[in-house]
Each structure stands twice: as structure tokens, then as C-alpha cells.
Amino acid sequence: MLRVLQIVRLSSRCSSSFVSRMRFLNGLKQNDDVCSAALQDAHMFLFHRLSPLLQRNHQGTFRTAELRTSDVQSLLENLGSDRTLLQEAVLIGCTEQNQAQFCLDIGGLDQTAAEELCGGTFVDLRKSFFLLSGAEAPLVAKAQALLRWHQTNGFCSATGQPTHRNRAGSQRTCSSSGIIYYPKMSPVVIVLVSDGERCLLGRQATFPRGLYSALAGFCDMGETLEETLSREVAEEVGLEVQSFSFSSSQHWPFPQSSFMMACHASVSPAHAQLCVDHSELEDARWFSQQEVLSALQTPPPQRRRSPPHPLAPPKTRRRSSTHHRVDPEHQILNRLRRVH
Numbered sequence: 001m002l003r004v005l006q007i008v009r010l011s012s013r014c015s016s017s018f019v020s021r022m023r024f025l026n027g028l029k030q031n032d033d034v035c036s037a038a039l040q041d042a043h044m045f046l047f048h049r050l051s052p053l054l055q056r057n058h059q060g061t062f063r064t065a066e067l068r069t070s071d072v073q074s075l076l077e078n079l080g081s082d083r084t085l086l087q088e089a090v091l092i093g094c095t096e097q098n099q100a101q102f103c104l105d106i107g108g109l110d111q112t113a114a115e116e117l118c119g120g121t122f123v124d125l126r127k128s129f130f131l132l133s134g135a136e137a138p139l140v141a142k143a144q145a146l147l148r149w150h151q152t153n154g155f156c157s158a159t160g161q162p163t164h165r166n167r168a169g170s171q172r173t174c175s176s177s178g179i180i181y182y183p184k185m186s187p188v189v190i191v192l193v194s195d196g197e198r199c200l201l202g203r204q205a206t207f208p209r210g211l212y213s214a215l216a217g218f219c220d221m222g223e224t225l226e227e228t229l230s231r232e233v234a235e236e237v238g239l240e241v242q243s244f245s246f247s248s249s250q251h252w253p254f255p256q257s258s259f260m261m262a263c264h265a266s267v268s269p270a271h272a273q274l275c276v277d278h279s280e281l282e283d284a285r286w287f288s289q290q291e292v293l294s295a296l297q298t299p300p301p302q303r304r305r306s307p308p309h310p311l312a313p314p315k316t317r318r319r320s321s322t323h324h325r326v327d328p329e330h331q332i333l334n335r336l337r338r339v340h
């Protein structure tokens with residue numbers, strides 16, 4: 001109890017609300033009792049087999065369902081489940097007012113009955129990622145990644161014995177060896193290559209028809225960001241990068257949990273002849289500023305009818321040093337404007 005009070009006091013003494021929230025969250029991860037207390041009155045994001053619960057408002061836009069712990073307790077009772085399922089909730093963040101946010105997957109319960117009781121729909125993550133706006137999409141992506149990690153890491157890979165989670169769900173420990181496991185991400189570099197006039201986009205055979213995107217690839221063990229970037233560009237399109245600069249980063253939930261680092265890279269216009277590896281990419285080509293501008297200014301449904309068009313990822317709000325909203329479409333446009 002003393003530790004609970006210390007953590008609450010420590011976070012309330014801070015002058016910055018950001019520092020206070022980060023200290024509060026860290027306290028929840030480190031102390032099971034503090035976390036259990038926070039779970040009693042928390043915000044809860046529900047999932048069914050890893051699909052988040054969304055509600056549609058009067059304007060036709062989608063939001064995550066706003067549920068509190070007590071709502072979920074009633075829901076579980078109505079669905080014939082006992083309250084112990086709540087113990088599987090995983091901490092994902094906290095609000096500006098230091099209210100803990102958890103997520104819970106009720107995949108073992110009746111989906112339709114749950115949707116009726118909550119007045120919402122469980123929507124596939126890829127779809128919800130594009131339906132949600134602002135800070136909600138990254139939070140839902142983080143929640144799904146953590147729920148998936150817990151569902152697939154129930155056993156120690158060294159001993160085969162069960163692993164047990166802490167209250168927050170930020171780690172799992174092998175009951176036999178004591179090995180501690182932390183949620184895993186795969187680092188990825190995504191790069192917009194330019195020859196000073198045009199930018200390079202490619203498409204995989206599995207992409208929707210006509211859709212082109214910046215090049216991307218997973219980091220190999222031991223590589224630096226620039227080594228991955230140079231290798232991927234060489235492998236996929238046969239070019240040698242001259243220089244690069246870091247742009248921004250985000251968690252990307254597909255195919256599982258990737259940590260994407262976005263960069264700009266330049267190649268010499270004299271050595272811009274593409275040699276595409278067709279086992280990796282179906283096509284890659286140079287796009288002019290005008291082509292990218294007109295594709296990005298065309299609404300997405302019409303874009304699909306007029307290929308080729310560049311991929312514009314969903315708009316998400318990320319914390320940057322200047323607290324500015326980072327919008328991938330604008331980054332591409334600004335870069336091209338700088339080039340011209």
C-alpha cells in the first residue's frame with residue numbers, strides 16, 4: 001500500500017503533465033498492486049479474436065467503444081462469463097487525466113451477443129486502422145499487438161514450461177527458469193528514394209490493383225538503419241543509395257508488430273536505371289511530382305479506379321519533439337516540393 005501511495009504522490013508532484021503520465025504508467029507496469037487498483041476503474045478497449053470493437057456515431061464516423069471496467073463486468077455477466085476474464089486485461093496507456101487504459105479480448109464469448117449489448121461491431125484491424133482517426137488507430141494497433149503477443153507466448157521457448165504475466169501485461173516470466181520475456185517488435189525501414197526530380201515507388205503482387213508504395217524491408221540481425229536501407233534498395237531495385245535522412249517512425253501492426261522507421265534517400269540521376277528483383281516486387285517505377293500530387297489529391301475510392309496510385313497510409317497522430325501532427329501524405333508532398 002505504501003508503494004501505491006508513493007507512486008501516486010510521485011506522479012502528482014510533477015510539474016509537466018506528460019512527465020506525470022509517464023511516471024504513472026511506469027508505476028503501473030512495475031507494481032502489480034498499483035495496476036490492480038487502476039484496473040478497478042479504467043477505460044477498456046474490447047476485442048473479439050483480435051478485432052477491435054468500434055461504434056459509429058451520428059455523423060457516420062467510427063470511434064472505439066468507450067467502455068469502463070464496470071461496463072465490461074456487466075457485459076461479462078450478461079454473456080455468462082465470470083469476472084476472472086478481466087484479469088486478462090492488458091495495460092495499453094493512460095488518459096490525460098491519468099486514467100489507466102486496458103484492452104481485453106473476449107474471443108471465447110458470443111460475438112453477436114457482445115455486439116448487441118455494446119451497440120458496436122468488431123471490425124478487422126486493417127479496416128479499423130483506416131476508419132479511425134487521430135490517436136485512436138495507434139492505440140488500437142498497440143492493443144492488438146500486445147493481445148496477440150500474450151496469446152502466442154504462453155510457454156517458455158527454452159524449457160517448454162508455462163510463462164506467467166505481470167498484472168500490466170508488460171512482461172511474461174517462465175515459471176521454471178525465471179527467464180523474462182518482453183513483447184517483441186520487428187524493426188523495418190521504409191524509404192522514399194529520389195533522383196532529385198522523381199520519386200521511386202514499387203508494388204508487391206499482393207497489393208491491391210494499381211497501388212504503389214515506398215520501398216520497405218525488415219532489418220537483418222546486426223544491421224544499422226542505413227545498412228538495411230542501402231541493402232533493401234539494392235536488393236529490390238538494383239540502385240546504390242548516395243545519402244539518406246531519417247524522417248519519422250511508427251508502430252505498424254502488419255503482418256504482426258513492426259517498428260517502422262521512415263527515411264528519405266537520394267540516388268544519382270546518372271545511375272537511376274532500375275533493375276527490379278521480380279521475386280520481391282511485381283513492379284517499381286519513377287513517379288513525377290505531378291503524378292504523385294494528382295494521385296494523392298484524388299479521393300481513395302476514385303484512386304482505385306485510376307491506377308497506378310501511391311499508397312497513403314492512414315493519418316495517425318504521433319508525439320514528435322515539436323508535437324506537430326505527422327501526416328505521411330504531406331511528408332511525401334513536402335519532400336517532392338523541396339526537390340523541385
Ligand SMILES: NC(=O)C1=CN([C@@H]2O[C@H](COP(=O)(O)OP(=O)(O)OC[C@H]3O[C@@H](n4cnc5c(N)ncnc54)[C@H](O)[C@@H]3O)[C@@H](O)[C@H]2O)C=CC1
Pocket residue numbers: 186188202204213214215216217218219252254255256258280
Ligand atoms: N512497400 C512495402 O512493401 C510496404 C511494406 N510495409 C510493411 O513493411 C514491412 C516489411 O515489408 P516487406 O517489404 O514485405 O519486407 P521485406 O522486403 O524484408 O521482405 C519480406 C521477407 O523478409 C523476410 N523477413 C525477414 N525478417 C522478417 C520478419 N521479422 N517478419 C517477416 N518477414 C521477415 C521474409 O522472408 C519475408 O518474406 C511489413 O511490416 C509491411 O507490412 C508497409 C507499407 C508498404
Ligand SMILES: [Mg+2]
Pocket residue numbers: 215216217236280
Ligand atoms: Mg520489401
